[in-house]
């Protein structure tokens with residue numbers, strides 16, 4: 001069987017997207033080609049997600065569609081939903097190859113090179129016994145050479161009562177410091193100006209290493225060597241903001257003032273039932289102190305709406321908290337009962353229309369907060385990392401350190417990855433619009 005053209009469908013989180021870019025890279029290096037738009041692939045990979053029942057449903061839909069389009073061809077299911085729906089995937093023959101989170105990074109080994117393509121297989125290591133984190137090489141999450149993501153941690157030990165992730169990605173594993181340093185140096189030599197340190201539960205980085213280590217000490221060691229112009233962190237849980245970490249963050253000018261801190265609920269009883277080890281007060285104090293320490297920072301929160309037992313007054317507690325504190329955007333998720341988690345069997349579920357209305361109220365608040373935050377920067381001069389030229393327009397698009405997206409007029413010969421200075425003039429639905437000033441500010 002000659003298998004050449006590959007299509008990859010990715011569901012779920014940024015870490016999944018990052019890992020898919022790794023698949024893309026190893027497969028193209030081995031001689032596969034990527035199926036173009038409208039081109040029928042010989043091989044389809046579905047990088048699945050299990051975080052909600054909707055994500056599982058979409059995974060099955062994509063697999064079925066690929067099987068129908070190419071009944072004799074290989075269809076590969078990889079990732080989190082494999083661990084939740086393995087029985088269904090095999091009994092309904094939804095895929096020819098099924099690879100768990102422990103196997104997927106060796107995808108080429110399991111599939112074989114184009115001329116030596118391997119027969120169907122099922123290989124799913126239970127998440128509890130996953131091997132150490134594998135270093136992942138080059139990933140570009142943006143066009144050109146502007147931003148790269150470095151996955152330094154995988155898995156989670158927290159077992160929040162609603163979350164399937166520890167059951168699919170296994171316990172927390174950390175990429176050791178020297179491997180992080182060498183990957184960072186590789187990105188620098190490839191010309192990336194921004195690197196995002198990312199993980200499933202980033203704040204648990206280092207706990208599993210011998211001797212145990214912490215994110216604060218990792219940053220301390222990294223700053224001794226060369227850093228990219230911008231170093232961004234993915235999300236950190238409320239209790240992981242230690243004094244020591246704050247000190248390190250303040251001491252590194254390259255750190256982007258953009259922090260994402262999951263809240264999930266602003267009601268103490270709901271937080272307790274979720275197994276989240278903090279209360280609303282601690283969250284409020286944390287956000288206030290981050291606002292003081294980093295006055296221009298973007299501060300984001302995840303909110304999980306409609307957890308069983310979230311009465312109207314408990315939801316109001318969440319809404320009021322978020323109205324009052326200076327977070328600048330929200331990621332709002334409706335509760336989705338996942339089999340195998342303690343919350344699956346909780347009674348007192350919230351009905352569908354109430355759930356929808358609560359999500360809408362929070363999303364509306366998020367839009368207003370985003371716009372107010374963006375508007376507070378109009379007229380100022382901002383440092384912008386150029387990402388791409390907006391096709392069919394005279395505009396460029398770039399990002400500020402605090403992750404404001406800005407469209408701006410600039411010369412045609414700008415290049416992605418270049419830093420320029422831009423004055424925002426007004427807000428747009430996606431961020432800001434402005435004009436370039438004072439020429440370039442260098443890499």
Ligand code: SF4
Pocket residue numbers: 156157158159160163164165166200201
């Ligand atoms: S911290 Fe909680 S919500 Fe986040 S991945 Fe771990 S178990 Fe899931």
